[in-house]
Amino acid sequence: MAASKVLIAPFEVTPLDIIPAVSSTARATFASHKTKDLQWRLVQLRKLYWALDDFKPSLLAALQQDLHKGGYESDFTEVDWVKNDCLHMINNLETFAKTEKLKDVPVTYSMMNFRVKKEPLGTVLIIGPYNFPVQLVLAPLVGAIGAGCTAVIKPSELTPACAMVMKEMIESRLDRNAFAVVNGAVPETNALMDEKWDKIMFTGSAQVGSIIARKAAETLTPVCLELGGRNPAFVTKKANLALAARRLMWGKCLNAGQVCMSHNYVLVDKDVADTFIEFLKISYKEMFPNGAKASPDLSRIVNARHFNRIKKMLDETKGKIVMGGQMDESELFIEPTAVLVDSLDDPMMQEESFGPIFSVYPVDNLDQALNIANAVHRTPLALMAFGDKAETTKILDEMTSGGACINDAYFHGAVHTVPFGGVGDSGWGAYRGKASFDNFTHFRTVSETPNWMDKLLRVRYMPYDWSELRFLQRWTNKKPNFDRQGTVAKGSGYWMWFFLGLGTDGGGVKGALKRWLVVVAGYYLSVYVKARRR
Numbered sequence: 436m437a438a439s440k441v442l443i444a445p446f447e448v449t450p451l452d453i454i455p456a457v458s459s460t461a462r463a464t465f466a467s468h469k470t471k472d473l474q475w476r477l478v479q480l481r482k483l484y485w486a487l488d489d490f491k492p493s494l495l496a497a498l499q500q501d502l503h504k505g506g507y508e509s510d511f512t513e514v515d516w517v518k519n520d521c522l523h524m525i526n527n528l529e530t531f532a533k534t535e536k537l538k539d540v541p542v543t544y545s546m547m548n549f550r551v552k553k554e555p556l557g558t559v560l561i562i563g564p565y566n567f568p569v570q571l572v573l574a575p576l577v578g579a580i581g582a583g584c585t586a587v588i589k590p591s592e593l594t595p596a597c598a599m600v601m602k603e604m605i606e607s608r609l610d611r612n613a614f615a616v617v618n619g620a621v622p623e624t625n626a627l628m629d630e631k632w633d634k635i636m637f638t639g640s641a642q643v644g645s646i647i648a649r650k651a652a653e654t655l656t657p658v659c660l661e662l663g664g665r666n667p668a669f670v671t672k673k674a675n676l677a678l679a680a681r682r683l684m685w686g687k688c689l690n691a692g693q694v695c696m697s698h699n700y701v702l703v704d705k706d707v708a709d710t711f712i713e714f715l716k717i718s719y720k721e722m723f724p725n726g727a728k729a730s731p732d733l734s735r736i737v738n739a740r741h742f743n744r745i746k747k748m749l750d751e752t753k754g755k756i757v758m759g760g761q762m763d764e765s766e767l768f769i770e771p772t773a774v775l776v777d778s779l780d781d782p783m784m785q786e787e788s789f790g791p792i793f794s795v796y797p798v799d800n801l802d803q804a805l806n807i808a809n810a811v812h813r814t815p816l817a818l819m820a821f822g823d824k825a826e827t828t829k830i831l832d833e834m835t836s837g838g839a840c841i842n843d844a845y846f847h848g849a850v851h852t853v854p855f856g857g858v859g860d861s862g863w864g865a866y867r868g869k870a871s872f873d874n875f876t877h878f879r880t881v882s883e884t885p886n887w888m889d890k891l892l893r894v895r896y897m898p899y900d901w902s903e904l905r906f907l908q909r910w911t912n913k914k915p916n917f918d919r920q921g922t923v924a925k926g927s928g929y930w931m932w933f934f935l936g937l938g939t940d941g942g943g944v945k946g947a948l949k950r951w952l953v954v955v956a957g958y959y960l961s962v963y964v965k966a967r968r969r
């Protein structure tokens with residue numbers, strides 16, 4: 436799609452003195468209750484869908500201008516991706532928003548209609564990063580609209596063209612009193628943080644995330660934090676090395692590796708390290724036959740500061756560059772680069788790359804790989820595992836991460852309908868699909884006591900009467916099926932199931948059915964054999 440002919444307004448910082456009014460307008464709109472109407476929310480989501488369609492040329496041009504992001508990636512992972520997200524919310528909103536009957540209620544209270552009512556949290560602030568400047572503010576917005584919140588968005592100032600197009604798009608197409616965009620950097624974010632919000636959703640670095648969380652704590656404002664991490668990839672001897680190399684290369688080349696989930700380093704079995712590196716080079720050639728610099732498909736680094744941050748990692752590494760290594764500051768170009776390292780202290784292991792460079796660290800075995808990965812960063816945002824079933828199971832069992840992908844680069848985080856989020860210092864909370872709705876929703880438990888029940892409720896009123904309590908307890912308290920050592924006691928119920936299930940408690944009902952099947956088959960076989968003998 437041609438993106439070059441579109442005119443984008445120069446970046447304009449929102450004046451600090453209007454920020455309180457922007458926030459109070461959004462709060463007043465929420466207080467009017469109009470956002471609680473599902474039809475109102477659906478109309479806003481439908482308008483956002485068509486706004487994305489109509490503004491697509493401007494958004495693609497802005498992504499090209501800010502990040503040199505090609506139209507293909509911009510459409511696939513930003514504009515079209517959010518359109519699909521919008522449709523998913525529109526198509527499922529009624530189900531997500533439905534009041535749910537609570538089933539885990541003791542029979543004693545079952546007539547009190549316990550339920551969970553889904554209520555919008557209120558007015559929320561969405562702060563975005565630069566790497567997917569459209570997706571990472573608009574997907575949270577889809578969740579906020581779906582949940583019935585009003586919202587103010589603060590896009591990254593490092594992608595000014597995207598910020599300006601989104602401001603125009605949102606404020607011209609959505610309810611202006613409910614949704615607004617504030618543009619700017621630290622002073623504007625600080626001014627926004629001085630306002631009262633019902634939730635803050637922040638996507639960005641762990642360093643700024645902790646500033647936001649600290650400030651939010653002063654007013655006990657809940658936060659959803661989507662942060663970064665030093666994400667490991669594991670490649671064992673049993674992995675398909677060619678595929679692992681190709682898929683990991685994709686993960687490092689999409690958006691020039693400026694992807695929060697992409698691998699920082701690859702822990703590869705030392706016996707196959709050389710072969711793996713050869714396959715990386717082959718994949719590079721296949722993806723960029725004329726070299727990465729000449730390709731329209733490789734984004735550039737967002738600015739000189741980040742270019743120099745990445746360059747410094749390469750300058751300071753003690754490792755050996757085994758693929759790539761070219762750079763051109765005038766174009767903010769960095770070639771997809773692999774560095775063979777042998778020390779945990781290497782900057783290529785310790786710092787978040789957030790660019791097209793990664794390290795390859797040969798290991799003796801999977802246990803060593805897991806020890807290293809847990810030492811580098813115990814709670815990364817993502818983890819990628821290539822190996823056989825037993826190995827990938829071991830990796831998932833012995834190391835945590837926000838999300839994980841087996842046999843691919845971060846595909847668990849590429850789909851708009853499934854929950855996405857970090858763990859520990861890589862993030863708090865999740866969103867996307869139903870999780871986006873839940874992220875901005877208060878799950879309010881409601882019960883309703885009928886008038887006629889009052890006689891039954893006598894037991895709770897003063898003056899207390901021990902005999903009434905004992906009576907209630909005799910009828911309603913459940914008995915434990917375990918002793919003081921924590922061992923499950925084998926009572927009459929256990930033995931009944933033991934005999935009916937033909938011995939052992941393994942396999943549950945399915946196991947018992949299988950055993951019965953064997954017995955019945957054996958019986959018919961013996962009848963058949965006897966009949967043949969006659």
Ligand SMILES: NC(=O)c1ccc[n+]([C@@H]2O[C@H](COP(=O)([O-])OP(=O)(O)OC[C@H]3O[C@@H](n4cnc5c(N)ncnc54)[C@H](O)[C@@H]3O)[C@@H](O)[C@H]2O)c1
Pocket residue numbers: 562563564565566567571589590591592593619620621624625638639640641642643644646660661662663664694695787789816857861862
């Ligand atoms: N988990 C995720 O979904 C996810 C997605 C994308 C990026 N990230 C992470 O984000 C980082 C890169 O993005 P970035 O450089 O735009 O992040 P950043 O933290 O520098 O900036 C994010 C936002 O915070 C604002 N900001 C910056 N400094 C601030 C301060 N001192 N006080 C208040 N606000 C401030 C910026 O204006 C921007 O809008 C990487 O660490 C990456 O891993 C995480």
Ligand SMILES: CC1=C(/C=C/C(C)=C/C=C/C(C)=C/C=C/C=C(C)/C=C/C=C(C)/C=C/C=C(\C)C=O)C(C)(C)CCC1
Pocket residue numbers: 511512516566567693694695696848849850
């Ligand atoms: C061919 C037919 C079919 C099968 C089609 C298949 C299997 C298609 C596969 C498509 C793939 C692999 C698409 C990849 C998409 C990648 C995306 C969208 C990446 C997204 C990246 C994101 C969101 C990044 C986020 C970054 C963050 C959060 C932080 O920085 C059938 C089976 C459909 C039948 C018809 C024919």
